[in-house]
Amino acid sequence: MKFVDEAYIDIAAGDGGNGCVSFRHEKYKEFGGPNGGDGGRGGHVWALADVGLNTLVDYRYSRRHEAKRGEHGMGSDMFGAAGDDITLKMPVGTIISDAETGEVLYELLTPGEKLMIAKGGDGGFGNLRFKSAINRAPRQKTPGWPGERKNLKLELKVLADVGLLGMPNAGKSTLIAAVSNARPKIADYPFTTLHPNLGVVRVGPEQSFVIADVPGLIEGASEGAGLGHQFLRHLQRTRLLLHIVDAAPFDEAVDPVAQAKAIVAELKKFDPELHAKPRWLVLNKMDMVPEDERAARVKDIVKRLRFKGPVYELSALTRQGCEQLMRDIFQQVAAEQPSLDDLEVDPRFRPVDGEVG
Incomplete structure (x- = not known):
């Protein structure tokens, strides 16, 4: 296998799900109150130091990596599920830096080390969150927050004594x-x-x-x-x-x-x-x-x-x-x-x- 010690990738954490506006409707409960749930958080992007890898060749041909977004909130007090995280396996000794500024962001120096390199967005609030003594029937909700997006440079420096x-x-x-x-x-x-x-x-x-x-x-x-x-x-x-x-x-x-x-x-x-x-x-x-x-x-x-x-x-x-x-x-x-x-x-x-x- 060709030895590759440099690669550029684009990563995107998942966006948070939107909150929901919903009201309880049951028999004999005409004004059941708000029950819109929050959206789920977006998936994170993790980097894992894998001792079984010794090159970055996988990232030379696969540059875009995206985590799943969170599900939207629903009625009946149902919150959205969190988006699935993704884990990028990299060789021990990989340096992760910002591709545009060159700033070093992370270093994987220990076998099995796992770092979050892009945080998923938080889910939005449903109208259940806005209920109060003076606002019994809120119709407010908030959209999910966007996940982090980064352009990264991966550089491998082998670890040897x-x-x-x-x-x-x-x-x-x-x-x-x-x-x-x-x-x-x-x-x-x-x-x-x-x-x-x-x-x-x-x-x-x-x-x-x-x-x-x-x-x-x-x-x-x-x-x-x-x-x-x-x-x-x-x-x-x-x-x-x-x-x-x-x-x-x-x-x-x-x-x-x-x-x-x-x-x-x-x-x-x-x-x-x-x-x-x-x-x-x-x-x-x-x-x-x-x-x-x-x-x-x-x-x-x-x-x-x-x-x-x-x-x-x-x-x-x-x-x-x-x-x-x-x-x-x-x-x-x-x-x-x-x-x-x-x-x-x-x-x-x-x-x-x-x-x-």
Whole structure:
């Protein structure tokens, strides 16, 4: 299925039903009084974060979504039924914003999260509502209120703990296939990855994290060159970036250090906050470097990059060095998990004296 991470939709909540003007007519009750009921409320439009979805492709071809209107009120004190709600299932990580102003309205960040994105109109009042001591036979009623209507932009940013950076053919797809359950396309030509791939890495019982592979970047990606600029947004929610560098390029004229610097520059142009995220250097394809040259090759790359963070040597193809890297990543991700004190939690649900209230 084609990966779609942007879509535009029009939504309309249901209008409220109209109120009713009616009077009771029964035998021996000539003036039975008003009994016109209220109209029912219109249906709401909800957004649901569904873990079973990973694209917005359904909304690329189905743009208009309307909830049912409420039924009108009737006589005999009968209120109109509420209109049926509709629920739009979206991938976790979807940002919902106003298509005209660009204002972010909602974010679906938690699996199963459900948000009302368009409120149905309230039903109108029937004449039963207007009965009073001085108005025994009211003939007033009100129409139902219109439901909300919105033009929305849907944007998907995948939720992952770790993101992979690197030039095309640096070995990102091979790495994510070696350490996780993801099965991306792998080939010996550039741009085999055309859309983000997510994989779950398990390092032990109940110990796992999510890793994301995006299409390779090239110089000028932030201005639209290549494919990577379309998917840089998917790295904005990661906690750690792995910069994959091909330590043994087939073309001897290719300088891995120059390529690595170009990617760092593209990150800074696209989003300074993304550039400031923790970044580890991973030198891949070390199995293709002669053993007596490996230490000098690594030292040269690190020195020319002036890299100060953690450096790992591995071979994604043979999986040498992958296990240790994944364990270190898990420790880093687990250490950054927010505690209860760091979250804005309703005081009613905070632990009190060792118990949850």
